Amino acid sequence: MSQEAYRIFCREHPEMPVFFQDWYLDAVCVEGAWGAWVAPSGEKGEAVFPYFFKEKYGFRYITMPQFVKFMGPWQPSPSESLSAHHVLLREGIEALPSFHGFQQNMHYSQQNWLPFYWAGFRQETRYTYLLGLEDLEQVFRGINRNMRRNILKAQKEVRVELVNDPERFFPVSALSFHRKGLELPYSRNLFLRHDASLAEKNQRQIFFATDAQGRTHSAAYLIWDRETAYYHLSGDDPERRQSGAGTLPIWAAIRYACEELGITRFDFEGSMLPEVEAIRRQFGAKQQPYFYLWKYPSRLLQFLQKRR
Structure with missing residues (x-):
């Protein structure tokens, strides 16, 4: 599969989520x-299916790259008929390179995984948390009272300072x-490589919570596309957690997305961890399910993955 067709598709659809951009x-x-499958032009509609392919110890597998929350099939607009969508997904699945293992998170805009089920894939429902930013005052009122305090x-x-310094952010993260051990x-190197690509496109901002002595208490790393801002990465100093400053960069990132970027959707990028999920909820964010899909034609690879 040629990347060129996918790059053309990306240029024609700048509204694609940042994680899908070439x-x-x-x-x-x-x-x-x-690599990516791009649906041929036709009545069934437009669709793409990017994937990340790795080979290790003789195994070929499709998995999620670092710093990518969602991958898999994506359509700029839903197919007019479910039958047409089934056909598109089936064609995308059949076009995948042969693999011993497959793991992907579908974007939450894609809610039809039935053709994957028919093809022997399995699914686990996971959750991210979304916050609407149409009314910032309402957002603040919707935050848990203790969190507001x-x-x-x-x-x-x-x-909170906005500092263009990824080298400073990395050790905090x-x-x-x-x-947590x-x-x-x-x-x-990978973090800086990913940061450089976002900085070049002007699609990231870094927030640091610092005290009067210039010590960093916590930090947040925000990225965005045309429709959504993502609470992408964060970190805090365990010795200064008692200050409660961990919430400040989050609130600053929310305000920045609304007031500076004019974006009306904030995605916390998860989490399924109870202690993290509670914070998302306390900020007033709502659950948004998405599908984690997997398939292991190789039972040995599946066994090895479970032992990790």
Whole structure:
């Protein structure tokens, strides 16, 4: 499958989510290669199916790249008939390269996974959290009362700065993983490569909550496309969590998306973790289901994946 047809499609549809854009895939698809199926022009409608293909230890598999929340089939507008949509999805599935394993998160605008089921795929419903930004005052009133109190209290101790410094953000993002005893899932080089692509397109902003001594308490990394702003990455200093400043960059990012970008949808990019989900809910965000699809023609690869 040629990338060129997909690049043309991206130029013709700048409204595509940022995770689907060809320039973004160029930046984040390392240690593998991305490809895409593009539906031929016809009465069934327009559709694309990007994927990330890797090979390791003799296994060929399709998976999610770092920094990509959604992938898989996408349509600029729904097919006029369900039958036509079934046909498009079936053609996209049949056009995939042969694989031993498949894992993808479908974008929540795509709610039909039935042709995948017929093709032997399985599905797990997951959730992200969305916040409408049509009325910022209403958004603030919709935040949990204790959370609002924390925001107002933190504003007296720290301030939020917009700083174009990804090198400063990276170690802060690592602190949150280290606090939980987890290994950072991405390298510094990959983070900076992904950041450079977003900065070149002017589709990211970095927020730091700092005190009077210039110490960083927490940080947030916002990205966006034409329709949605995404709370993409974050981090905080475990030694300064008592300040309650972790909520300030979130609120600053929400305000920035509404007041500076004029975007009316804020996506928290998850999460399914109870302690993280609670914060999303306390900000007044609503559940939005999306589909995680998988298939393992290789039982050995499936076994090895479960042991990770």
